[in-house]
Amino acid sequence: xxxxxxxxxxxxxxxxxxxxxxxxxxxxxxxxxxxxxxxxxxxxxxxxxxxxxxxxxxxxxxxxxxxxxxxxxxxxxxxxxxxxxxxxxxxxxxxxxxxxxxxxxxxxxxxxx
Amino acid sequence: xxxxxxxxxxxxxxxxxxxxxxxxxxxxxxxxxxxxxxxxxxxxxxxxxxxxxxxxxxxxxxxxxxxxxxxxxxxxxxxxxxxxxxxxxxxxxxxxxxxxxxxxxxxxxxx
Numbered sequence: 001x002x003x004x005x006x007x008x009x010x011x012x013x014x015x016x017x018x019x020x021x022x023x024x025x026x027x028x029x030x031x032x033x034x035x036x037x038x039x040x041x042x043x044x045x046x047x048x049x050x051x052x053x054x055x056x057x058x059x060x061x062x063x064x065x066x067x068x069x070x071x072x073x074x075x076x077x078x079x080x081x082x083x084x085x086x087x088x089x090x091x092x093x094x095x096x097x098x099x100x101x102x103x104x105x106x107x108x109x110x111x112x113x
Numbered sequence: 114x115x116x117x118x119x120x121x122x123x124x125x126x127x128x129x130x131x132x133x134x135x136x137x138x139x140x141x142x143x144x145x146x147x148x149x150x151x152x153x154x155x156x157x158x159x160x161x162x163x164x165x166x167x168x169x170x171x172x173x174x175x176x177x178x179x180x181x182x183x184x185x186x187x188x189x190x191x192x193x194x195x196x197x198x199x200x201x202x203x204x205x206x207x208x209x210x211x212x213x214x215x216x217x218x219x220x221x222x223x224x
Binding site: 033041042043044045048056091098099100102104105106107 | 145147149155156157158159162202206207208210211212213214215216217
């Protein structure tokens with residue numbers, strides 16, 4: 001069964017440093033998403049990406065965040081200057097049809113110290 | 114935007130009993146309602162979903178009901194087993210848009 005792949009599985013970074021989280025969506029999917037989940041809390045929407053541009057973003061996704069699809073396979077989330085409160089599990093997801101049929105990746109646990 | 118509320122936040126049941134988790138949503142345009150199971154430290158996994166043109170859907174021990182008028186939907190798990198223990202999230206979405214998740218229910222099935 002096709003999978004969404006995320007790397008790294010765990011990243012520890014100093015506050016103020018830049019991090020890039022990487023995702024390889026399922027190859028025939030057209031919609032890509034980043035969500036985050038602070039420990040013990042709900043899954044929160046960050047950004048959706050379709051047709052090589054951001055289609056929607058939440059208030060969490062401020063100027064410190066950016067997304068890119070640098071080639072035909074990778075989908076990255078960059079946090080420019082990490083804060084302690086950015087510590088969370090970050091999930092990438094992709095789908096063929098938007099909201100229906102999401103496949104989540106296994107997540108990257110980001111710890112900002 | 115959409116607001117999804119989920120109750121209860123924790124639920125403990127004896128093995129073999131049924132478990133019911135309820136969600137409400139605010140956006141009448143939402144037309145897709147999935148349920149995800151998340152085990153500790155793992156990704157959310159889709160277990161069942163329902164579209165707004167259907168009132169009920171069943172898959173073995175799991176069923177979901179939808180009341181569009183009242184804007185609420187529920188997950189029913191019958192004959193619960195210890196391996197059903199996890200956090201369950203409901204979500205609402207539509208078309209090409211993103212999903213909005215509920216706050217989760219931690220289900221514990223006591224052997």
